[in-house]
Amino acid sequence: MRALLVTSAGVTCAMALTLPLATSATAAPTPDLHSASSRPPSTSPASPGAGPPAVRAGAAEPAGSTQSLPLAPLAASSDRVAGAPAAQGLPQRDARPFSLVGVVWDDPEAELHGTVQVRTRATGTTRWSEWQDIETHNAEHAADLGSAEREGRTVRGATAPLWVGDSDGVEVRVRPHSPEESDHHEHAEPSDHHGSAQPQDRAATPVPLPEGLRLELVDPGEDPAPEPARSAPAGRAAATPAVFADTPSTAAVLPEALTAEVAAASAVNAELAELGATAIPALTQKETLESVNAAPGAKPYIGPRPKIITRKGWGADEKLRERNFAYTKTVKAAFVHHSATGNNYTCKQAPSVLRSIYRYHVKSSGWRDFGYNFAVDKCGNIYEGRAGGVSKAVLGAHTLGFNTNTMGIAVLGSYGSTNPPAAAVTAVSKLTAWKLGLFGANPKGKVTLVSGGSNKYKAGVKVSMNVISGHRDGFATECPGARLYKKLGTARTSSAKLQGR
Numbered sequence: 001m002r003a004l005l006v007t008s009a010g011v012t013c014a015m016a017l018t019l020p021l022a023t024s025a026t027a028a029p030t031p032d033l034h035s036a037s038s039r040p041p042s043t044s045p046a047s048p049g050a051g052p053p054a055v056r057a058g059a060a061e062p063a064g065s066t067q068s069l070p071l072a073p074l075a076a077s078s079d080r081v082a083g084a085p086a087a088q089g090l091p092q093r094d095a096r097p098f099s100l101v102g103v104v105w106d107d108p109e110a111e112l113h114g115t116v117q118v119r120t121r122a123t124g125t126t127r128w129s130e131w132q133d134i135e136t137h138n139a140e141h142a143a144d145l146g147s148a149e150r151e152g153r154t155v156r157g158a159t160a161p162l163w164v165g166d167s168d169g170v171e172v173r174v175r176p177h178s179p180e181e182s183d184h185h186e187h188a189e190p191s192d193h194h195g196s197a198q199p200q201d202r203a204a205t206p207v208p209l210p211e212g213l214r215l216e217l218v219d220p221g222e223d224p225a226p227e228p229a230r231s232a233p234a235g236r237a238a239a240t241p242a243v244f245a246d247t248p249s250t251a252a253v254l255p256e257a258l259t260a261e262v263a264a265a266s267a268v269n270a271e272l273a274e275l276g277a278t279a280i281p282a283l284t285q286k287e288t289l290e291s292v293n294a295a296p297g298a299k300p301y302i303g304p305r306p307k308i309i310t311r312k313g314w315g316a317d318e319k320l321r322e323r324n325f326a327y328t329k330t331v332k333a334a335f336v337h338h339s340a341t342g343n344n345y346t347c348k349q350a351p352s353v354l355r356s357i358y359r360y361h362v363k364s365s366g367w368r369d370f371g372y373n374f375a376v377d378k379c380g381n382i383y384e385g386r387a388g389g390v391s392k393a394v395l396g397a398h399t400l401g402f403n404t405n406t407m408g409i410a411v412l413g414s415y416g417s418t419n420p421p422a423a424a425v426t427a428v429s430k431l432t433a434w435k436l437g438l439f440g441a442n443p444k445g446k447v448t449l450v451s452g453g454s455n456k457y458k459a460g461v462k463v464s465m466n467v468i469s470g471h472r473d474g475f476a477t478e479c480p481g482a483r484l485y486k487k488l489g490t491a492r493t494s495s496a497k498l499q500g501r
Helices: 008-016 179-188 260-267 285-291 347-364 422-438 488-499
Strands: 004-007 065-070 088-105 114-122 132-134 162-176 214-219 324-327 333-338 374-376 382-384 406-411 446-450 462-466 468-470
Touching: 065 088, 065 347, 088 114, 088 132, 088 347, 132 162, 162 214, 162 347, 214 347, 333 422, 347 382, 374 422, 382 422, 406 422, 422 468, 422 488, 462 468, 468 488
Parallel strands: 333 406, 333 468, 374 406
Antiparallel strands: 004 324, 065 214, 088 162, 088 214, 114 132, 114 162, 374 382, 446 462
């Protein structure tokens, strides 16, 4: 699988050539910095007369941190089977503040056949939570085998992350399955991913835990500061300060300077919003059709562009990610996921959840960037995910074996036994109506994808799927949860209507 790589350093350098030495209201807009051979359909240019803000290397970004604690064998329980591997974990202990937890291990090809449970203590209290399960089947959310992201980095095996809220104490236990339990789970979720031993061999062989187990405690850092009011042209009111701006202004400069990394991540959306914008504004369908250069045959079936909160809007630390942007050729399909991070978050906390997942994907799991192309919270807010441009075909790490020519959307939460909020399903419909429309894809249609292997299908097999599919359609997994999966038919119908089909 080949991906198109564009260096963000090149984006920033090219952008810097357009920066005035002194800020000016007549500064030229930032040009599109992708070559025609590597860019998917473009959208409307930046507002005329909107000059980019100054760029400097040291502007502040929301801080965050990760505590990585090695697990140790736990005392044997009374019900432990003789010869079975020992459980691992950590007894109750204090920790620096954190809000998200997960467990990682050395070999990304090794599976964790067991259960992972965690208890946490709310910050500044003596109140401990009940034991909470962490989803262990997470290997299917990853870059494809053989890809530069998989082979060129120190990637680790990892559970799904779990949002626990502000905490300063933790206890964790990882218990291996018995051979019989592992055999049951293997039958429940068949996969040709790892070429495991046959059931008759496993029945007599204890199943060890992966080597190098570590508990990751992630602090998302502070939310971005509210965006200052920007100057406005004569006759137009200045924008009201807000964390997530509804529309981009046409001001010449921002009061704050951007780091080179933030500027590069923002520049790839320069045709949609001004440099440094915290949100890309919604458009009507008429405005959308007038402002885009879509794939041949895509018009008029392109849904209205929804409001999208940018990476700057949710406070992504752009120094964490790999500098290059990776692209695929087109977007033929959308895979819908749930983040499996739990439902105990408020919509105000969603940016913190995203920063935590981002840090867990990059610092703990070893990925190049946030894995999904987009995220949606329970209130229906849509967020830019992996950097590279929301209207472009950015290569993600979301659906093992089917990352090429697709996009991944993560609905924040766990929806195996909980119904997804209607607002979240509606947001999926709006996002897919627009993004799939740019590339001429019918949300109610079928598409043929070629498997990269490591999933339900061998490498090279052509598979017919819905244009809007659930993760489980490409991999033997519970994702996106049974309740969310049942809503995908509604999302397809609504998305197609928004496109005018």
